[in-house]
Amino acid sequence: MDNVIDVLRDKGHKITPQRRAVINALLDCDQFPTALQLLEYVKKSQPDVSLDTVYRNLSLLKELGMVNEIQTGNQDGNRFEILTNGHHHHHVICLKCGKVQCLHFCPISTAEIEQVESNGFSIVSHSLEFYGYCQECQKNNK
Ligand SMILES: [Zn+2]
Ligand SMILES: [Zn+2]
Ligand SMILES: [Zn+2]
Known part of the structure; x- marks a missing residue:
């Protein structure tokens, strides 16, 4: 968690409460959550969060190489995985x-x-x- 937050800060990104909640959700959710599962989780602490915000944070983390988007080809949609060690x-x-x-x-x-x-x-x-x-x-x- 701190690791991910530090990298974001180093690259000049603001750590908003919603952003922090999305990262927490990625770390706490069962393995490989979908965007909708993440949204449900984030809503527990940030009731105003939108699916759009979740997607924007996911794509930022993806660009920085800290999240993997797994194309499932499944009706539930793609799944996401946080790479805490960038492996x-x-x-x-x-x-x-x-x-x-x-x-x-x-x-x-x-x-x-x-x-x-x-x-x-x-x-x-x-x-x-x-x-x-x-x-x-x-x-x-x-
Ligand atoms: Zn199966
Ligand atoms: Zn993996
Ligand atoms: Zn490879």
């Missing part, structure tokens, strides 16, 4: 129940990045998610 990683996502798991390695090698850069781009980041069915959903399908 780069990827996810596996269940197409049926929307369950998300972190993959604690990056399957993209430097050689592959260099290959991508051979078309003239200077690559600064990438995102990659794996989609499929979790063990439980596989069982239930049988």
Whole structure:
């Protein structure tokens, strides 16, 4: 928490009570909340907060590399994850129940990045998610 707040301050962003509440919600919510779940949580301490404010804070934190937006392809919408240590990683996502798991390695090698850069781009980041069915959903399908 302090870590995230410090980074925001260092970059010259104001720490409003609503912003602080959004960060708290990210830290306190069950893993991988949706924007709506975050809104519900933030409303407990900041009843006037709007979904728009939640999204604006999420996109700021995303730009600063402190939040991961996980594209779920699920009707509940994308899920968010706070990266307290800024650690780069990827996810596996269940197409049926929307369950998300972190993959604690990056399957993209430097050689592959260099290959991508051979078309003239200077690559600064990438995102990659794996989609499929979790063990439980596989069982239930049988
Ligand atoms: Zn599943
Ligand atoms: Zn993760
Ligand atoms: Zn990676």
